[in-house]
Amino acid sequence: MKEEKKRSEISADELDARMKKHQKEKVEPISKGVRVLEEAINTVLKKMGVDVARDDIPAQMDLLGIYMTEHTDERAPQLNGFFFFQRQKDDVIPYGWVGSARLERDGKCYCSIQLFQDNRLIESGGLQIIQ
Numbered sequence: 845m846k847e848e849k850k851r852s853e854i855s856a857d858e859l860d861a862r863m864k865k866h867q868k869e870k871v872e873p874i875s876k877g878v879r880v881l882e883e884a885i886n887t888v889l890k891k892m893g894v895d896v897a898r899d900d901i902p903a904q905m906d907l908l909g910i911y912m913t914e915h916t917d918e919r920a921p922q923l924n925g926f927f928f929f930q931r932q933k934d935d936v937i938p939y940g941w942v943g944s945a946r947l948e949r950d951g952k953c954y955c956s957i958q959l960f961q962d963n964r965l966i967e968s969g970g971l972q973i974i975q
């Protein structure tokens with residue numbers, strides 16, 4: 845088994861190559877997955893009346909009575925993601941759910957969006973992560 849050299853023992857070229865490999869194999873896929881998740885969340889927020897192009901999204905959500913909660917219970921990982929609720933008069937109505945970003949066999953990243961009021965399930969994403 846080949847022992848890996850420490851940073852102080854390698855050349856600048858090798859360090860640069862290692863950093864580029866780390867960027868390509870770790871950092872870029874994670875940032876693409878986060879982008880897919882953000883797009884899915886923005887899709888739900890748009891449907892609820894939020895202008896996601898503006899910088900005051902939390903203030904808009906507060907004015908519209910929108911609550912967003914994160915679910916991360918290890919006992920039910922299929923439900924992990926974000927739930928959206930909207931306040932209407934004296935009631936809080938469940939509006940939708942955005943599942944965690946997931947990588948499929950085709951190397952693309954997807955998010956599921958469930959809209960409770962429309963009884964629809966939408967697949968969002970399809971961004972190529974692994975070649």
